[in-house]
Amino acid sequence: MAATDKALAGLRQMIASGELGPGAKFPPEPELCDHLGVSRSSLREAARSLAALGVIESRHGSGTYVSALDPAEIISRFSLSVQLIPLEGVLQLLEVRRVLESHATAAAAARQDPDLESRLSDILDRLEATEDASEIQNLDAEFHDTICTAGGNPTVTALTGVIRGRGGHYRIFEPGADFDAIKQTSDRGHRAILAAIANRDPAAASTAASAHIAQTELWLRALRPEPQPTPPAD
Amino acid sequence: MAATDKALAGLRQMIASGELGPGAKFPPEPELCDHLGVSRSSLREAARSLAALGVIESRHGSGTYVSALDPAEIISRFSLSVQLIPLEGVLQLLEVRRVLESHATAAAAARQDPDLESRLSDILDRLEATEDASEIQNLDAEFHDTICTAGGNPTVTALTGVIRGRGGHYRIFEPGADFDAIKQTSDRGHRAILAAIANRDPAAASTAASAHIAQTELWLRALRPEPQPTPPAD
DNA sequence: TGACCGCAAGTGGTCTGAGGACTTACGCTG
DNA sequence: CAGCGTAAGTCCTCAGACCACTTGCGGTCA
Numbered sequence: 001m002a003a004t005d006k007a008l009a010g011l012r013q014m015i016a017s018g019e020l021g022p023g024a025k026f027p028p029e030p031e032l033c034d035h036l037g038v039s040r041s042s043l044r045e046a047a048r049s050l051a052a053l054g055v056i057e058s059r060h061g062s063g064t065y066v067s068a069l070d071p072a073e074i075i076s077r078f079s080l081s082v083q084l085i086p087l088e089g090v091l092q093l094l095e096v097r098r099v100l101e102s103h104a105t106a107a108a109a110a111r112q113d114p115d116l117e118s119r120l121s122d123i124l125d126r127l128e129a130t131e132d133a134s135e136i137q138n139l140d141a142e143f144h145d146t147i148c149t150a151g152g153n154p155t156v157t158a159l160t161g162v163i164r165g166r167g168g169h170y171r172i173f174e175p176g177a178d179f180d181a182i183k184q185t186s187d188r189g190h191r192a193i194l195a196a197i198a199n200r201d202p203a204a205a206s207t208a209a210s211a212h213i214a215q216t217e218l219w220l221r222a223l224r225p226e227p228q229p230t231p232p233a234d
Numbered sequence: 235m236a237a238t239d240k241a242l243a244g245l246r247q248m249i250a251s252g253e254l255g256p257g258a259k260f261p262p263e264p265e266l267c268d269h270l271g272v273s274r275s276s277l278r279e280a281a282r283s284l285a286a287l288g289v290i291e292s293r294h295g296s297g298t299y300v301s302a303l304d305p306a307e308i309i310s311r312f313s314l315s316v317q318l319i320p321l322e323g324v325l326q327l328l329e330v331r332r333v334l335e336s337h338a339t340a341a342a343a344a345r346q347d348p349d350l351e352s353r354l355s356d357i358l359d360r361l362e363a364t365e366d367a368s369e370i371q372n373l374d375a376e377f378h379d380t381i382c383t384a385g386g387n388p389t390v391t392a393l394t395g396v397i398r399g400r401g402g403h404y405r406i407f408e409p410g411a412d413f414d415a416i417k418q419t420s421d422r423g424h425r426a427i428l429a430a431i432a433n434r435d436p437a438a439a440s441t442a443a444s445a446h447i448a449q450t451e452l453w454l455r456a457l458r459p460e461p462q463p464t465p466p467a468d
Numbered sequence: 469t470g471a472c473c474g475c476a477a478g479t480g481g482t483c484t485g486a487g488g489a490c491t492t493a494c495g496c497t498g
Numbered sequence: 499c500a501g502c503g504t505a506a507g508t509c510c511t512c513a514g515a516c517c518a519c520t521t522g523c524g525g526t527c528a
Contacts, residue, residue, distance in 0.1 A: 003482060004282075015318050022320070028508060039483045041275060044510090045282045048238075052283035053315040060509050061490030071323035074315050081287040081308050084249050086256070089305035092389035096334065099390075103333045155326035156333075237511060262479060273512045278481085294480050295519030 003038045007046035010036040015055065015066055026056070026064040053077060072158035082166045087224060090166055091217060097163040098213040101144065102206045104151030104160070109197045109205035116150050117198045124194060128187050136183075141165075143190060147197070147209075170220055182219065189215060237272045241280035244270040249289065249300055260290070260298040287311060306392035313396045321458060324400055325451060331397040332447040335378065336440045338385030338394070343431045343439035350384050351432045358428060362421050370417075375399075377424060381431070381443075404454055416453065423449060 001009070011032075014020050026032060033043050047064060050056045054077040058064045067073065082093065108116065120143060127139040141164060148157035189212035196204035235243070245266075248254050260266060267277050281298060284290045288311040292298045301307065316327065342350065354377060361373040375398060382391035423446035430438035 012314070012318070030508095041278075041484090042482060044275075045279055045481095048279045048282045049286035050315075052286040053312070055315050055318055058509065059491080061507080062492075063508060069319050069323065071316075071319050071326050074312070074319065077287070077315075078308075078312065080246070081289050081311075082305075084246070084289055085303050085305050085308065089303065089389070092305055092387050095387050096389055096393065099334055099337045100330065153326050153329050155323070155330055159330065264479095275513090276511065279510095292480065293520080295478080296521075297479060 003042035004045045004049075007032075007036050007038045007043045008049055011046055011050055011056070015069075020066050022066055022069045024066045026066070028063070052080075070154075072154040075155060075158040075162060078159075078162045079165055082162050085166065087170070087220065090170075091220060091224075093163045094167060094213065094217045094220065097160050097167075098210055098217065100156050101148060101160045101213060102210040104148045104153065104156050105193060105197070105209035106202035106206035107152055108147045108150035109200055109202045111150055111152065112200055113150055116146070117194070119146060120194050120197065124187070124190050127190065131179075131183070140186075140190075147193070167216065167220065170223060185215060186212075237276040238279045238283075241266075241270050241272045241277045242283055245280055245284055245290070249303075254300050256300055256303045258300045260300070262297070286314075304388075306388040309389060309392040309396060313399055316396050316400045319400065321404070321454065324404075325454060325458075327397045328401060328447065328451045328454065331394050331401075332444055332451070334390050335382060335394045335447060336444040338382045338387065338390050339427060339431070339443035340436035340440035341386055342381045342384035343434055343436045345384055345386065346434055347384055350380070351428070353380060354428050354431065358421070358424050361424065365413075365417070374420075374424075381427070401450065401454065404457060419449060420446075 011026075014026070020026065027035070029040055029043060033040050036043065038046075047056060047058060051058060054067055054074040055069070056064060057067050085093070123139055123143045123146065127136065127143065130136060130139070141161070144164060145157065145161060148160055151157070189208070192208040193205060193212060196202075196208045245260075248260070254260065261269070263274055263277060267274050270277065272280075281290060281292060285292060288301055288308040289303070290298060291301050319327070357373055357377045357380065361370065361377065364370060364373070375395070378398060379391060379395060382394055385391070423442070426442040427439060427446060430436075430442045
């Protein structure tokens with residue numbers, strides 16, 4: 001087995017076996033090298049791999065630690081790779097988002113959180129008042145994120161958030177062309193979701209969320225012929 | 235900015251900008267070091283990070299390449315980290331699986347693939363005939379995977395697969411205790427899903443899949459008090 | 469002519485050693 | 499007792515060398 005793979009397996013095993021739980025500190029690098037039988041370079045490359053996946057964290061001057069192993073945090077690590085996925089793949093991801101967010105929105109409607117309606121309404125008021133592309137994106141994200149959080153499953157919130165972040169790179173809301181029509185359709189979709197939540201109607205909420213995201217899918221699908229439709233600048 | 239972060243950003247940018255598309259080859263490491271202004275160690279650690287996320291691939295003796303950037307492949311990379319998530323987080327993930335697989339199962343029922351029913355039936359025949367824990371796990375995975383694939387969204391298949399792989403580490407089907415009762419309940423659940431698909435009834439399929447996975451969630455939830463319920467042995 | 473073999477150039481993989489940068493905690497000082 | 503400085507501990511970065519693998523070219527043999 002290659003040195004880096006050996007180190008990777010060793011580090012992973014230390015966590016999997018329960019020897020080190022969430023937040024626990026690893027031995028210093030030289031000691032780990034000795035224990036795993038690899039050089040420091042190989043150990044460090046293995047550690048980088050696990051750090052990229054959100055499994056461990058290296059703190060300069062302090063040490064290397066097992067992360068919290070929280071699914072929402074781990075899923076957030078997807079963001080870097082998901083943002084590089086081409087449009088065709090983004091459409092597959094949007095179906096995932098549609099299904100999950102539809103579910104979360106129904107759950108939020110069923111929860112009957114008294115504050116939720118007013119908080120969402122505030123966000124929509126601000127959203128409808130602006131025409132700035134990046135502010136639209138931020139408020140849209142805040143709206144959907146608030147609903148998903150109310151849905152009660154942080155993993156779903158994280159997953160939908162990552163996917164939404166990718167879709168946002170395709171700037172649908174750039175001024176020009178069909179900006180007004182698109183904006184109005186989007187705003188109506190948000191109001192429909194809010195109404196369903198205010199009515200404590202999970203089925204309606206699910207349908208409204210599903211329809212809203214399906215609309216986004218249609219807009220993106222229209223871009224499909226383009227080979228490079230606004231690659232993620234970041 | 236730290237050296238490794240600089241290298242990471244640089245490599246990522248080469249892909250994000252469209253300079254290098256899926257499958258493209260990076261310049262040799264020494265050239266990249268010069269271009270990015272970092273040492274080879276730092277460059278390699280950055281490359282390891284991206285490789286862990288499924289964004290690039292290094293082939294010994296050949297070169298470093300941009301991956302296919304296929305969402306299903308990228309999601310598979312998370313298997314390593316997901317398998318380390320503690321039970322509490324697995325329950326959140328199972329809700330994701332329940333929602334997604336319920337959706338995919340409905341889609342499979344709607345698709346009317348003529349071969350699907352017989353293939354699934356074969357798998358269930360074999361599944362019902364065995365009592366070997368690891369074979370049960372394999373056949374169960376094959377059953378659900380076949381359905382998800384028929385659902386038509388490879389990303390959904392990959393995502394549910396990763397989550398199922400995690401749940402499998404909690405060996406529900408170990409002989410002893412309630413083995414027979416659990417096995418029978420599970421088998422009945424599979425047959426209900428198959429029946430709904432055979433009837434081309436998406437709503438029934440969705441419900442059956444949802445109920446089947448919800449049952450798994452209940453079994454796992456029963457383990458919750460345990461601090462370390464059979465950690466992933468690998 | 470064609471297929472096969474071997475060699476050499478190109479490239480990533482690994483190791484070693486050294487010095488720098490940051491965090492942390494101890495002990496000293498006021 | 500509070501504040502500060504210092505030293506130990508730890509990760510970060512760099513440099514250079516050598517090894518292992520892939521690839522393609524060119525020669526050789528059937």
